[in-house]
Amino acid sequence: ACRPDIDEAPVFYPTIEEFEDTLGYIAKIRPLAESYGICRIVPPPSWTPPCPLKEKEMWEHAKFSTRIQQVDLLQNREAMRKKSRSRKRKRKRNSRMGARRSSEANAATEADEKFGFHSGSDFTFEEFQKHAATFKESYFGTKDAKEGSTYGETKSETWQPSVEDIEGEYWRIVETPTTDEVEVYYGADLETGVFGSGFPKASSTRSDLDKYALSGWNLNNFPRLPGSVLCFEASDISGVLVPWLYVGMCFSSFCWHVEDHHLYSLNYLHWGDPKVWYGVSGSHATDLERTMRAYLPDLFEEQPDLLNELVTQLSPTVLKSEGVPVHRAVQHSGEFVLTFPRAYHSGFNCGFNCAEAVNVAPFDWLEHGQNAVELYSEQCRKTSISHDKLLLGSAREAVQALWEQSVLGKKTTKNMSWQSVCGKDGLLTRAIKTRVRMEEERLDRLPICMKLKKMERDFDLNNERECFSCFYDLHLSASSCKCSPDRFSCLKHAKLLCSCHINQRYVLQRHTINELNMLIEALEGKVEAIKLWASKDHELDGTDT
Ligand code: 2HG
Numbered sequence: 001a002c003r004p005d006i007d008e009a010p011v012f013y014p015t016i017e018e019f020e021d022t023l024g025y026i027a028k029i030r031p032l033a034e035s036y037g038i039c040r041i042v043p044p045p046s047w048t049p050p051c052p053l054k055e056k057e058m059w060e061h062a063k064f065s066t067r068i069q070q071v072d073l074l075q076n077r078e079a080m081r082k083k084s085r086s087r088k089r090k091r092k093r094n095s096r097m098g099a100r101r102s103s104e105a106n107a108a109t110e111a112d113e114k115f116g117f118h119s120g121s122d123f124t125f126e127e128f129q130k131h132a133a134t135f136k137e138s139y140f141g142t143k144d145a146k147e148g149s150t151y152g153e154t155k156s157e158t159w160q161p162s163v164e165d166i167e168g169e170y171w172r173i174v175e176t177p178t179t180d181e182v183e184v185y186y187g188a189d190l191e192t193g194v195f196g197s198g199f200p201k202a203s204s205t206r207s208d209l210d211k212y213a214l215s216g217w218n219l220n221n222f223p224r225l226p227g228s229v230l231c232f233e234a235s236d237i238s239g240v241l242v243p244w245l246y247v248g249m250c251f252s253s254f255c256w257h258v259e260d261h262h263l264y265s266l267n268y269l270h271w272g273d274p275k276v277w278y279g280v281s282g283s284h285a286t287d288l289e290r291t292m293r294a295y296l297p298d299l300f301e302e303q304p305d306l307l308n309e310l311v312t313q314l315s316p317t318v319l320k321s322e323g324v325p326v327h328r329a330v331q332h333s334g335e336f337v338l339t340f341p342r343a344y345h346s347g348f349n350c351g352f353n354c355a356e357a358v359n360v361a362p363f364d365w366l367e368h369g370q371n372a373v374e375l376y377s378e379q380c381r382k383t384s385i386s387h388d389k390l391l392l393g394s395a396r397e398a399v400q401a402l403w404e405q406s407v408l409g410k411k412t413t414k415n416m417s418w419q420s421v422c423g424k425d426g427l428l429t430r431a432i433k434t435r436v437r438m439e440e441e442r443l444d445r446l447p448i449c450m451k452l453k454k455m456e457r458d459f460d461l462n463n464e465r466e467c468f469s470c471f472y473d474l475h476l477s478a479s480s481c482k483c484s485p486d487r488f489s490c491l492k493h494a495k496l497l498c499s500c501h502i503n504q505r506y507v508l509q510r511h512t513i514n515e516l517n518m519l520i521e522a523l524e525g526k527v528e529a530i531k532l533w534a535s536k537d538h539e540l541d542g543t544d545t
Pocket of ligand 1: 275
């Protein structure tokens with residue numbers, strides 16, 4: 001009775017040839033899939049990567065941390081009395097400037113306990129598999145069926161609940177306010193950089209595995225494939241550029257959320273029981289947010305950023321009844337699920353399984369990423385990556401490629417076609433134009449007599465530079481004052497920085513508006529601008545201060 005009646009998200013079956021070009025394939029299915037928010041991609045049957053996590057040594061000895069999820073509290077719980085400082089999910093932004101202690105970021109707080117998530121014990125895969133099997137068998141009464149257990153006596157020893165049985169039971173637990181406690185473990189957000197990835201790495205001894213080690217679908221390669229602007233982020237941000245692992249058991253859940261910076265994500269199920277997904281298109285993101293607020297007003301009143309905490313579930317039936325289109329996908333072992341920019345997604349696991357996920361940023365993401373950082377600034381939310389660094393990095397590389405082609409007459413040596421994102425209406429040109437117009441408007445609002453200075457090239461190389469007020473990233477420009485030269489604001493919050501006289505204050509610019517306009521003309525294909533930019537690139541990059 002609780003099983004939601006939800007339409008399926010689309011499923012794609014790439015041919016071997018189509019499967020060779022990962023981002024090309026994603027671009028091909030986008031017009032068919034993006035409006036569903038999520039889609040399932042089934043690799044060709046011949047694509048069967050071996051999983052190093054299943055090797056005896058790893059399986060029996062490698063320990064991973066888990067959290068405990070109280071499934072019956074994911075939607076219905078009393079609001080807490082005191083303000084929450086909870087951190088349910090290890091935040092990706094914690095890793096922005098290099099290594100961070102994950103244990104610190106993952107530490108359960110008192111608030112966590114009240115919210116139904118706290119840290120569980122460590123497990124090996126072998127131990128977790130046993131625990132998961134015992135739980136599922138006793139829950140569904142497939143073994144040792146006790147009188148009164150949910151699916152008791154009538155079921156035979158070999159009976160297995162179907163995905164639909166599990167889904168119905170899951171939503172009964174989540175939606176019934178007075179149901180019994182159901183506690184499960186989830187080995188979530190495990191850093192593959194520390195624990196190891198489920199995909200093969202290139203090795204000198206097993207060249208037969210190179211096909212998988214080098215594949216664009218190997219999630220270790222995926223974020224920085226040619227055509228993803230994440231190529232221009234040098235640091236290995238865990239969870240964004242380095243995949244995370246998810247070791248699941250029956251009912252372990254991922255609650256409604258969008259990806260950091262509204263990035264795309266790709267999730268691969270290495271093995272085990274299915275993962276059930278629900279997705280909402282990015283074009284309905286604010287409708288989902290409004291519906292969640294309307295249904296869970298107490299939780300939101302207390303914690304306005306509840307959706308960023310990834311701890312709250314809401315039945316797809318409710319969303320559907322409120323006119324928010326939701327689609328469902330059942331991901332089986334060996335299959336991918338792709339989520340599009342700003343697509344809310346949630347779901348749960350049907351039993352012991354292991355998945356791996358990471359982000360990617362093709363050029364069509366740039367406009368979504370720009371919207372994301374403007375939204376983050378309004379919400380005073382920290383960023384995980386420097387959007388402007390990705391944008392300028394791409395533009396610089398594009399002009400370099402255009403210069404080599406149009407001036408040197410070189411055939412493109414780059415393994416991506418920069419031409420396709422440049423030109424008057426190219427995705428990269430458009431993204432840069434939008435950003436430069438924004439920058440111009442913000443500069444225009446500052447007092448005319450405010451001094452402009454060249455930003456040092458390495459301004460944000462070793463330090464994260466963010467607005468003291470809204471945390472906006474300061475890669476492109478920053479405002480400061482002689483009174484506190486190590487304190488910076490974005491252009492929008494320059495007035496709040498201090499109360500010193502205007503002649504004490506200044507703006508640091510990586511590029512002047514004239515230089516940025518030249519960059520736009522170069523991207524549009526004007527040869528003079530391409531030459532000028534290419535010849536000046538080193539100095540424009542801020543070597544002379
Ligand atoms: C995410 O949404 C992951 O971050 C899904 O792709 C998480 O598998 C999960 O639990």
